[in-house]
Structure formats: C-alpha cells, structure tokens
Amino acid sequence: MTWAEMILAHKANRNQVSAGEYVVARPDALMMHDIFAADVLDLLEKNGIERINDPDRVSVVFDHMVPAPSEYAAAHQKKARALIRKYGIKHFFEIGRGICHQVMVEENLVKPGDLIVATDSHTTTYGALGAASAGIGSTEMAYALATGTLWFKVPETVLVWLESQWQDSVCGKDLILSLMQTIGSDKAQNRSLEFRGPGAAAMPVADKLTVANMGVEMGAKFALFPPNAMSRGNGPYSFEFSVDLSRLEPMVALPHHVENVARIADYQGLEIDQVFIGSCTNGRIEDLRDAQKILHGRHIAPHTRLIVAPASREIYRQALQEGILEDLIQAGAIIEGPGCGPCFGGHMGLLAANERCLGTHNRNFQGRMGSLDAEIYLASPLSAAATALTGVVTDPRDILDSGEEVNQ
DSSP states (O other), rough: OOOHHHHHHHTTTSSSTTTTTTEOOOOOOEETTTTHHHHHHHHHHHHOOOOOSSSGGGGEEEOSSSSSHHHHHHHHHHHHHHHHHHHTOOOOOOOTBBOOOHHHHHTTTTTTTTTEEEEEGGGGGGGGGTTTTEEHHHHHHHHHHHHSSSEEOOEHHHHHHHSSSSOTTHHHHHHHHHHHHHTTTTTTSSEEEEEESSHHHHHHHHHHHHHOOOOOGGTTTTTOOTTTTTSSSSSOOEEEEEEEEOOOOOOOTTTOOOOOOEEEGGTTOOOOOOEEHHHHHOHHHHHHHHHHHHHHOOOOOOOOOEEESSSSSHHHHHHHHTTTTHHHHTTTTTTOOOOOTTTTTSSSSSSSSTTTTEEEESOTTTTTTBTTTTEEEOOHHHHHHHHHHHOOOHHHHHHHHOOOOOOO
C-alpha cells in the first residue's frame, strides 16, 4: 500500500484498503481555529449534543482574527470561549500563541502515521511529519466531534521522487512553486502526494512543512513525507515525477493563481509596494534567518513596506534571542504578533487598488489581501527580503552573490 493507504487502513481497523474505497476511520487529532470554532460547537449545542466523543483529541487555536479587529470578531471569539469551556476542550491556545499549524507541531500534537482533520485547508502541513492530514468543513467537523469518526475516500497517490540537494539560494518554497508549474493541479486533484527519494530524506523539516502546506494548492488531499522516504514504496502510483533539486532556481507565483509560476529572474525590476514574510507556509525561524541574511546591516527601499509576522510565540521569542528581529527592525520592517491576518486579508496588511505585494504566504487569489485591483506575488523568504531591499522583484542570488550594501 501507499503511505496514505496504510494510515487509512490502520485508522479504519482494516488489513488493506485500495484507492477509490470509502472507509470510516477514527482521526487521532481534530483542530479548529477561531473563524469556525464557535459555529461548529454551536451546531453541536443546537442539536442537543452535550459532550464531545473525546475532548483530549480536540484542539482550538485562535490565530486568524487576532487581536480581534472588529466587534463582530470579538463577539465570535467570546462565544467560542464559552463553548470551549462547556465541551471540556483542554487544548485551547489563545491569541498570541501562534498560527494553528505551527502550534500543533510545536505542542507535539502531530505524530508520524496519525490521521488528522481540521477546519483549515492547509492542514496538509502535517504531512511533513508523515501524518495524513486534511481540511474538512464545519458540518463534517461537528459530526467527527460527536461520533469520533469520519468517512474518507481512499485517494490515489502521486509519487514525487526528489534527487540531490538544492543550492543555498533555493528552499522548499521554490520546490513547491516549481511543482505547481510542472505538475499543476489536474494530476494531483484529490490525490495524495508522496515525497520520497534522497532529496526528501535529507530535506530540513521546515522545508517539508512548507512543501506539504502548499500541497493543497495543487488540489491534493494529503501531501506526505513518509518516514522511510529513501525507499520507493510498494503501493500503486497514478503518476510518477522526478525532480533534481540541484537544478531548482528561485521561483515566483504571479497573479492571480498559484499555478501561474515563473523563474523570478524573468520578472526582475517589477515595482513592489509591500512585502510580507510570515504565515503557516513561511513564518518559521529558518525563514526569518533567511530574511536576516539578506537585510542585516541594510535598509529596505523607501517606497516599500515590509511586514514580518513570526508563526508562533516560540519563534518570536527565538528570533528576539538571536537578534533577528532587531536586525529586521533596523532594516525598516514592521514586526507583527503571531497570526494569519495579512495572509488571508483579515487585517494588519491589506492592499489598496493597484498595489502589489510579494509575500511568502500560500495564495495569491484576486482580492485575497484587500482590493480586487491589487496584485499578489508569492516567493521564498530570501526572494521576499531581496525584493524589500531593492523595492522591485529581485532574484536573491543577485544580493547573496554581490555582497553589496544596498540602501545602506
């Protein structure tokens, strides 16, 4: 079986499952964030359900509308807090703890071989640790909370074999953007992506998290790095792709779709109004170190805003201790608290008409960060920092190789 099939078979108490089958399985963890928690728990209450099947498996993280940017958001969160207490949910992480996917990993609520569901599409992130994880809707979550089980269609699997290692100017974001360009979403739609090979085995966890996080942008149900990634696996694969990581270049996703990808070198010089470094995709300490590598002792372009949001309180604290935040502040950055605000257009970084943002987040849909007439470009933290430095789309290799003091 493929890795996804093995997990679903185990959680459904079956010896074997095959792609296309429907199974009823018991998730190991269920997670909600502040946008959906009140509605899901309210649905249980209105239907007379007085207890959750297993509260210890459930987590709630306040991360999207934090701190509350409106009276409506504040009231919604107040209602959620009351229902969280009523249903005895112990794993409750208040505003400021961090973005849900980062928090779940830091709190050791994700393990290899787990089956995890959450009311957020980027739940595929946990595939970096070998967990089969997917986003679900509010009614599905309510059912899973009440019964402890949920139905799944066993997905077909696409094998992505990774050879070699990438250069210093490239990271996991460039890999997943490159895969968007070469594989697209048709071949991955509702399938499981299985990353194997020496490149997968040697890849840092932070980069695996980035790749798995954006697997959903390819339409994937799961995006998995199995623990035994050096072997090819024994399951049937619908498609197979091989990538030589040493040949990767810095990439950029152009408006208004994540599949609209090109080499960043081909779009150099395009003026950018705002740069955002953060999100569940690229807000980890490794990403902030990459930004520091570019911006230490330098200053961003005068017409460009740089917003930085560490993905969790722990990352924020570590970045303080390492002097990263001091360097970024000296470079002209605005440091925001841990949260999702700018990424999904909630608050703390919206765009006006005809403005352009280059960010490290995961989606560049029209209107996602504010005006329908704004443009969003997606790239790595290195590319984002280089762009903030010059004020135009910039290949990070130009800065890393030159060593020049730009805008000193």
